[in-house]
Every structure is written in structure tokens, then in C-alpha cells.
Amino acid sequence: MEKSLVEMKPGQKGVISALRGGPGFYDKLAQIGLRKGKEVRKISSVFSRGPVTVCIDNFQVAVGYGKATRIMVEVTEGEENCSGR
Amino acid sequence: MKRIVLVGNPNVGKSVVFSQLTGSKVMISNYAGTTVEYSRGQLTTNHETYEMLDAPGTYSLTPSSKVEEVAASLVDQADLVINVVDATNLERNLYLTAEVLEHNVPVIIALNMIDEAGHKGIHINIEALERFLGVPVIPTVAVSGEGLKKLVESIPLAKVAAFEEKNPDERWAYLGGIIRDIQEIEHRHHNWIESLQDASLKPLTGIPIAALVLYFAFQIVIGLGEILAGLIETYFFAALYEPLLIELSLLLGGSGFFHQVLIGKLINGSIAFEESMGVLTTGVFVELGVVLPFLAVFYLVLGFLEDSGYLPRLAVMVDRGMHRIGLHGYSIIPMILGFGCNVPAALSARNLESRRERFIACTLMAVAVPCMAQLAMIVGLVGRFGGAYLAVVFASLFFIWIVLGLIIDRVLPGYTPSMVIEIPPYRIPSLKAQSKKLGMRIKGLIVHATPYILGGILFVNILYTLGVIDFLGNLFSPVIQGLLGLPGEAVSTLLIGFLRKDVAVAMLIPLGLSARQVVIGAVVLAAYFPCAATFTVLVKELGAKDMFKSALIMIVTAITAGFILNLLLDRIVPAAWLASGLIILALILATLFGSTSDRRELQDLDHAA
Numbered sequence: 001m002e003k004s005l006v007e008m009k010p011g012q013k014g015v016i017s018a019l020r021g022g023p024g025f026y027d028k029l030a031q032i033g034l035r036k037g038k039e040v041r042k043i044s045s046v047f048s049r050g051p052v053t054v055c056i057d058n059f060q061v062a063v064g065y066g067k068a069t070r071i072m073v074e075v076t077e078g079e080e081n082c083s084g085r
Numbered sequence: 086m087k088r089i090v091l092v093g094n095p096n097v098g099k100s101v102v103f104s105q106l107t108g109s110k111v112m113i114s115n116y117a118g119t120t121v122e123y124s125r126g127q128l129t130t131n132h133e134t135y136e137m138l139d140a141p142g143t144y145s146l147t148p149s150s151k152v153e154e155v156a157a158s159l160v161d162q163a164d165l166v167i168n169v170v171d172a173t174n175l176e177r178n179l180y181l182t183a184e185v186l187e188h189n190v191p192v193i194i195a196l197n198m199i200d201e202a203g204h205k206g207i208h209i210n211i212e213a214l215e216r217f218l219g220v221p222v223i224p225t226v227a228v229s230g231e232g233l234k235k236l237v238e239s240i241p242l243a244k245v246a247a248f249e250e251k252n253p254d255e256r257w258a259y260l261g262g263i264i265r266d267i268q269e270i271e272h273r274h275h276n277w278i279e280s281l282q283d284a285s286l287k288p289l290t291g292i293p294i295a296a297l298v299l300y301f302a303f304q305i306v307i308g309l310g311e312i313l314a315g316l317i318e319t320y321f322f323a324a325l326y327e328p329l330l331i332e333l334s335l336l337l338g339g340s341g342f343f344h345q346v347l348i349g350k351l352i353n354g355s356i357a358f359e360e361s362m363g364v365l366t367t368g369v370f371v372e373l374g375v376v377l378p379f380l381a382v383f384y385l386v387l388g389f390l391e392d393s394g395y396l397p398r399l400a401v402m403v404d405r406g407m408h409r410i411g412l413h414g415y416s417i418i419p420m421i422l423g424f425g426c427n428v429p430a431a432l433s434a435r436n437l438e439s440r441r442e443r444f445i446a447c448t449l450m451a452v453a454v455p456c457m458a459q460l461a462m463i464v465g466l467v468g469r470f471g472g473a474y475l476a477v478v479f480a481s482l483f484f485i486w487i488v489l490g491l492i493i494d495r496v497l498p499g500y501t502p503s504m505v506i507e508i509p510p511y512r513i514p515s516l517k518a519q520s521k522k523l524g525m526r527i528k529g530l531i532v533h534a535t536p537y538i539l540g541g542i543l544f545v546n547i548l549y550t551l552g553v554i555d556f557l558g559n560l561f562s563p564v565i566q567g568l569l570g571l572p573g574e575a576v577s578t579l580l581i582g583f584l585r586k587d588v589a590v591a592m593l594i595p596l597g598l599s600a601r602q603v604v605i606g607a608v609v610l611a612a613y614f615p616c617a618a619t620f621t622v623l624v625k626e627l628g629a630k631d632m633f634k635s636a637l638i639m640i641v642t643a644i645t646a647g648f649i650l651n652l653l654l655d656r657i658v659p660a661a662w663l664a665s666g667l668i669i670l671a672l673i674l675a676t677l678f679g680s681t682s683d684r685r686e687l688q689d690l691d692h693a694a
Binding site: 010020022023024025027031032034035037043045046047048049050051053057059060061062064065066068069070 | 144145147149173174176177180205207253257261270282283286287288291397400401402404405408413414502503504505506507508682683686687689690691692693694
């Protein structure tokens with residue numbers, strides 16, 4: 001099921017399926033490691049439109065609410081441990 | 086001399102490699118964006134001497150902030166690039182490597198933090214990596230110096246890989262294709278430090294942790310600072326320095342121009358370090374007796390927060406709130422640095438993406454974040470009248486910070502994009518690195534502040550002698566006396582405040598002000614204008630036009646705030662009530678008037694998509 005990072009629940013895993021924004025948005029996220037096809041696990045989010053923190057590969061990235069609503073993830077569930085940095 | 090440039094992602098340890106190789110002292114922390122300007126040093130090997138440049142961290146040579154622009158331009162000027170790569174985060178780091186290798190420049194790779202990668206169960210096949218990149222790859226642990234000798238020896242072996250130019254997608258696809266052959270990752274279970282990492286990011290635990298960290302940081306700075314200041318006063322100023330100055334005062338005959346400048350006024354026949362206003366009395370006392378102890382403790386605490394990796398987590402916790410004043414969470418870093426000194430804070434605002442954000446961050450920081458030198462004096466001076474008055478000063482600045490932020494965010498066109506930041510792992514700060522950093526910062530204070538403090542006091546004395554202060558006092562009395570309720574002589578503090586704010590606050594002491602006047606003086610001095618050092622940096626960072634706007638905002642804000650305090654404090658509202666009232670009102674306003682940025686950003690993203 002496709003969800004945005006905001007809609008995902010902490011602990012859920014999935015694969016990034018789309019980045020809905022312009023080229024600048026896409027490049028900025030790709031450079032830091034958030035690209036289509038990457039596996040992510042949501043660690044947490046701060047309530048009332050706070051940033052979402054995710055784990056990709058071996059590192060953690062915090063994404064502000066606005067951008068997080070436009071990062072779509074095909075959720076694969078599972079609670080496997082992300083070796084977490 | 087050939088030029089070597091150190092290039093790499095943020096927070097991979099470039100500055101550590103740099104300081105190890107060149108022996109230069111540079112600031113090192115555990116968060117992205119510590120280095121905002123390049124540093125220059127020299128590296129001498131058996132064969133020759135190189136000029137070495139430490140570039141700020143960047144994810145790509147297609148820059149998205151002013152800091153990254155610097156890094157990208159340095160690569161073009163390099164005779165040789167040492168690309169520092171974080172071994173724990175290979176794939177993303179190699180993107181920049183691929184870009185660098187597309188340039189026609191010899192490269193060697195320092196595969197840094199190879200020890201940490203081992204602990205995390207990441208195994209990298211270095212030979213395979215070398216084969217694939219076509220340039221030497223040297224595993225290093227820069228903090229301990231491991232591998233750096235080999236790195237230096239490999240400099241002559243650097244090669245031009247001449248990668249074919251690709252577009253971003255092709256580059257990623259290419260890297261994705263080979264990464265599996267190069268590294269293997271074992272799954273490990275969470276250890277306690279990783280659990281703490283997650284806890285400080287989850288709101289339920291993260292917000293209390295943030296509150297505790299800030300509370301203890303504040304308590305330690307104030308508490309330990311006071312103890313240290315007390316010790317210096319007893320064992321240095323009272324025991325050693327005062328008798329010496331009494332001799333000097335007698336020698337100078339107790340009066341005259343030189344006595345006035347060096348010793349200042351004698352209060353009841355003796356030297357009063359806070360009031361005499363001589364270069365050797367008040368000047369030395371302000372710097373060594375008040376500012377130094379508080380600043381030392383502040384930088385001790387800040388150094389710990391920086392190196393542990395907590396600051397980016399704090400940024401996540403405060404992001405929501407900061408959005409309301411037109412900033413995002415990462416702007417908390419310039420704000421916190423500003424409490425030490427506004428100059429490095431203004432520089433660190435370069436890490437922010439847009440001109441709009443930099444304008445808001447610099448303006449709010451310069452208006453509402455007093456530096457530790459000034460704070461120490463405010464605590465000393467206003468504190469005498471009781472904690473409630475001190476609270477009014479802090480509450481007023483907090484109120485200004487919030488309300489001004491709300492207003493600027495609404496008035497300025499455009500929006501503040503939401504943040505994307507990397508959260509570094511927690512690391513235990515090393516004692517050696519901490520003491521080195523603290524030493525650098527204290528030396529910085531003494532070297533940079535001394536001429537301003539001593540010069541400032543000299544300047545006041547000259548102005549007094551020439552009667553300039555009286556003249557200006559009369560000229561500005563409608564504002565100073567009428568609106569702010571301060572004596573005309575207070576104009577001298579505003580003049581000196583441009584040189585040094587701590588000295589300016591000290592100059593309020595001999596004026597014999599009431600509690601209300603002291604509070605107004607402290608708030609106005611904090612807000613009205615940045616000191617000369619900060620002003621110079623801000624003009625450079627914001628440009629003359631934006632700085633003019635910013636300065637206008639500061640002056641108007643300071644006078645308005647002073648006027649309102651003059652109307653309310655003690656006349657209508659007692660100090661304690663006013664302090665709590667201001668904080669509550671600021672929070673209510675921030676809640677009611679949310680940010681416009683969220684909506685504008687989403688519209689923009691949808692439009693672009």
C-alpha cells in the first residue's frame with residue numbers, strides 16, 4: 001500500500017515509490033539519500049506537523065512535514081531491525 | 086605550491102583530517118555544517134610542501150546552499166583532491182566521489198571512520214572499491230590518526246579517474262549496481278546508545294529530554310559561571326590585583342587624565358571594579374572577572390552538546406515551533422551559537438538554504454539573542470534587583486523573538502522550505518578534543534575582545550572629557566528620557582554598545598538606575614543594534630540592503646520594547662507578573678498565528694510536480 005512518510009507508522013518499513021515535487025526537490029532529497037527505490041524505516045515523527053525521522057541504509061534523516069507529505073512509500077510492513085545509526 | 090583540497094559530505098571528519106595533517110586548529114563538532122568557510126593550512130611531506138584547504142561539507146557539487154557553493158568552487162581550484170568518505174555510509178558518500186571523479190583532477194580517497202563501520206557490521210572490500218574507482222583508497226580513523234601516514238604517502242599515487250559525465254539518475258544507478266560487490270552489512274541488534282538515539286527523536290521521550298538538556302545547560306552555565314567568577318574575584322582581583330592598582334593610583338596622584346583613563350573614578354576613595362570605568366579597573370574586570378568565567382563554562386557545555394551529536398536532534402524537536410517564526414529546526418543552531426558570540430552564529434546561518442531564512446535567522450538572532458559576554462553582565466547587574474527582574478529581561482527577549490518572527494514571516498514574500506537534515510550518531514565527546522576546542526574559543530575571546538573592551542573604555546573616557554556625551558544626551562533626551570525613561574547619560578551606553586555590549590551594560594552601573602530602568606537598559610542594549618564585530622559579518626552575509634532593513638527592524642523593535650516596558654513595569658504590572666505574562670502571551674500568539682510556510686511549500690511542490 002502506498003503511503004506518505006507522514007502517514008506511515010513508526011516502525012513500518014517500505015520502499016520509496018515516488019517523490020512528488022519539482023526537480024530541485026528531487027535532487028535535494030536524492031543527494032541526502034532519499035531516492036526512489038530505497039528502503040526506508042520510519043523511526044518517529046513529532047506530532048502536529050512535526051518532522052519525520054527515517055532510517056535509510058545505515059543513517060538517519062529528519063524530513064520536515066511539508067517534504068514528508070510528498071515522499072511516497074510502498075509499505076511492506078515488517079518490524080525488522082534497522083541496524084540504526 | 087600545489088594545492089590539496091579536502092572534499093566530502095558533511096560531518097565525515099574532513100576537519101579532523103585537516104587538523105591532524107596540517108597541525109592547524111579548526112572547529113570540529115558532530116553535526117553537519119560546522120565548517121562554513123574553508124580553512125587553509127600547510128602539509129609538508131618528505132618530498133614537498135602543499136597548501137591544504139579544508140572545504141565545507143557538501144552532498145553534491147551541484148550546490149544548494151552558500152556553504153556548498155564554496156565547496157564546489159574549491160574543487161575547480163584543486164591540484165589534488167582528498168575525498169573523505171564516511172565508511173559507515175558508503176553509497177551516499179560515493180555519489181559525491183563519482184562527481185569529483187568526473188572532474189579532471191587527481192584524487193585519493195580517505196575511507197574514514199573505518200573502525201565505526203566495523204562496529205556496525207559493515208564490511209568493505211577495499212580492493213574492489215579501488216578497482217572500481219580507479220584511484221587509491223586508504224582506510225583511516227582520523228580522530229586517532231590511524232591510516233593518515235599512509236594517506237600522506239599515497240599523495241604521489243593520486244590518479245585522475247576521468248569518469249564519464251553522467252546525470253544524477255545515471256550516477257545513482259551506476260553506484261547502486263556496484264555497491265553490493267563492495268560492501269556487506271551484517272544485521273546487529275540495538276545497543277543502549279542506539280536506543281537513546283531513538284528516544285531523543287520520539288516526541289514522547291524527546292521533548293522531555295530536550296527540556297532537561299536545555300534546563301541543565303542553563304543551570305550549569307549560570308551556577309558554575311558564578312562559582313568561577315567568585316573564585317577569580319577572591320583569589321585574583323581582591324587578593325592580588327587590587328593592591329597593585331592602589332599603588333598605581335597613588336603613583337598617578339589620585340586624579341588627572343591618565344588616572345581617569347587607567348584607574349577611573351575612585352568611589353569613596355577606593356577602587357570599585359564595576360564602577361570606576363578605568364581601562365585597568367573596569368576594563369580588565371569585565372573581561373576576566375565576569376565574561377571569561379561565564380563564557381568558559383558556556384563553551385564547555387556547548388562543546389559537549391556539539392560533539393555528542395545532540396544538536397540535530399534538538400533541531401527535530403523544535404522544528405514545529407521554529408516554523409511559526411519563519412524558520413525550521415536547524416536554525417536553532419545559529420541561535421544557540423549566538424548565546425556564545427553572535428559572530429560565529431551569523432556565519433553558521435550560511436547553512437540555511439534560502440536568503441529569506443538567512444535574513445530571518447540573522448535578524449532574530451541579532452535582536453533577541455544576547456551573547457554570553459553581555460548575558461554575564463546582565464545577570465550580574467539585573468540580578469541584584471532580584472530574579473523577577475532578570476526574568477523580565479529574558480521574557481522580553483523571548484517575546485521579541487517570537488512576535489518579531491511571526492511578523493517577519495507574514496510580511497516577507499515566499500516561504501521557508503521544510504528541512505532535510507542528517508542525524509549523526511551519538512558519539513562520546515573526547516576529553517582531548519574538548520579541551521582543545523575550549524582553549525581555542527577562550528583564546529579567541531581574549532584576542533578578539535581585548536582591543537574592543539579596552540578601546541571602548543578609553544573611548545568613553547575621551548568622549549566624557551570632551552563633553553560629547555552630555556551633548557548627545559541632551560540631543561537624544563526625547564527618546565532616551567521621554568520614551569525609555571532613562572537618564573540622558575545612558576546615551577553613552579548605546580554608543581559603546583556598538584563596540585562592546587558587555588562594557589555598555591557595565592556602564593549602566595554608575596548611573597545609579599532603578600530596577601525598572603536597569604531592565605529597560607538591558608533589553609534595549611541587547612536589541613537595538615549588533616556590536617561592531619557582528620555588524621561587519623552581517624553586512625557580508627546579508628548584503629548591505631538587507632542589513633539596512635534588518636538594522637531598521639532592530640532599532641524600531643528596541644525602542645518599542647523599551648517604551649512598553651517603561652509604561653508597564655512596576656507602574657502597572659509587577660515584575661514577576663510581567664515576565665510570566667510576556668511568555669504566556671508569546672506562546673498564545675505563536676499558537677494562534679501559525680506559519681504560512683507549510684501551505685505555501687505544499688502548493689509549490691504540487692505546482693512543480
